[in-house]
Amino acid sequence: MNNNNNTNTxxxxxxxxxxxxxxxxxxxxxxxxxxxxxxxxxxxVQSSKMYRIPFYIFIDNKLTTIQSIKLNSILxxxxxxxxxxxxxxxxxxxxxxxxxxxxxxxxxxxxAFGNSSGPNLHFYxxxxxxxxxxxxxxxxxxxxxxxxxxxxDKLNYFIKDKFFWICGSKYYGNMFNxxxxxxxxxxxxxxxYKRRDDFMEFIDFVFFYIKIKISLKDEHIIxxxxxxxxxxxxxxxxxxxxxxxxILNISMKDxxxxxxxxxxxxxxxxxxxxxxxxxxxxxx
Numbered sequence: 001m002n003n004n005n006n007t008n009t010x011x012x013x014x015x016x017x018x019x020x021x022x023x024x025x026x027x028x029x030x031x032x033x034x035x036x037x038x039x040x041x042x043x044x045v046q047s048s049k050m051y052r053i054p055f056y057i058f059i060d061n062k063l064t065t066i067q068s069i070k071l072n073s074i075l076x077x078x079x080x081x082x083x084x085x086x087x088x089x090x091x092x093x094x095x096x097x098x099x100x101x102x103x104x105x106x107x108x109x110x111x112a113f114g115n116s117s118g119p120n121l122h123f124y125x126x127x128x129x130x131x132x133x134x135x136x137x138x139x140x141x142x143x144x145x146x147x148x149x150x151x152x153d154k155l156n157y158f159i160k161d162k163f164f165w166i167c168g169s170k171y172y173g174n175m176f177n178x179x180x181x182x183x184x185x186x187x188x189x190x191x192x193y194k195r196r197d198d199f200m201e202f203i204d205f206v207f208f209y210i211k212i213k214i215s216l217k218d219e220h221i222i223x224x225x226x227x228x229x230x231x232x233x234x235x236x237x238x239x240x241x242x243x244x245x246x247i248l249n250i251s252m253k254d255x256x257x258x259x260x261x262x263x264x265x266x267x268x269x270x271x272x273x274x275x276x277x278x279x280x281x282x283x284x
Contacts, residue, residue: 017156018192019134020054021084024122027060029142030067034275036074038142043078048152054134055084058126060094060118092125094118103221113207114214115221123189123224124207131195138192141272143251147261148269155269158246159192165199165240166228167192169247169272172264173255186229187241188249190272199240206231246270 029035063071071089081087098111099118111117126139138155148154159167168191170184193199206227213219222230232238246269250258253274261268 015135016160018053018136018138018152020056020137021140022126022129022137023055023057023140024126025057025059025142027063027067030071034142035071037275038144039074039078039080041145042083043080045146045151046149047083049150051152052085053152054086054088056088056090056129058090058092058122060092060099060122062091062093090129092122094121110214110220112214113210114219116223120210120224127193127195127203131200135195136192137195139190141190143274144190144270144272146270151269154246155192158244162242164242165194165202165237167242167244167247169249170243171249173250173252173258175252175254186226187243188251188272189225190249191247202235202237248272
């Protein structure tokens with residue numbers, strides 16, 4: 001789908017606001033209806049009073065004809081094209097042997113980027129997509145939702161005078177007290193990224209670090225956002241990771257019953273929270 005919607009569209013050239021929205025999803029999430037549930041939530045909130053910006057959907061692999069029909073019917077059902085200037089589907093073409101996510105098991109043939117190789121490569125290909133076209137991007141996952149209307153405007157207002165590489169959220173859920181102090185500093189991958197040249201060079205180093213740690217068998221799994229936290233101090237750039245008051249990360253499984261978002265972060269606009277078991281299995 002490549003939909004052009006020129007109604008109330010403003011060309012985004014301002015270097016201090018969002019230029020595009022990137023949603024990372026998978027064929028599995030289209031099949032198990034998490035993609036449906038994300039879009040159902042998305043259409044309930046107005047995106048902006050001022051801007052229509054591009055919306056890109058990144059899939060881990062090529063869709064079958066039936067899967068493509070399902071995806072496009074969901075977008076049409078919820079009139080998602082009315083929220084954005086364009087909607088495009090991008091195939092990140094992650095090979096089956098690399099499309100792994102297995103937290104517990106240590107495999108004999110661990111992929112080069114570990115047992116979270118699938119999400120890692122999905123992020124890496126997404127963060128490198130059309131960098132020259134869109135410098136400031138918001139990366140979402142399907143277990144995110146917005147709790148305020150005009151969320152693009154509110155995100156823009158917050159970042160317009162901020163200097164950062166990544167603007168997201170530290171963890172604020174029920175597992176907080178069980179984490180070590182270093183892990184508590186990490187910024188979740190659902191965030192706004194300023195894709196400056198120095199940041200993109202940093203990301204290349206992050207993935208070099210993951211590959212080395214896996215090859216040395218120091219680790220069997222390193223998620224990219226944890227790896228960012230692990231190496232950021234080597235660059236003396238901890239100040240470039242911004243814990244935003246308007247993005248809330250409560251994305252552990254034990255957090256799925258939390259509903260007091262405003263109590264945790266009073267200015268919350270975007271929440272990252274896992275679906276509970278019932279919702280995740282709900283048929284549509």
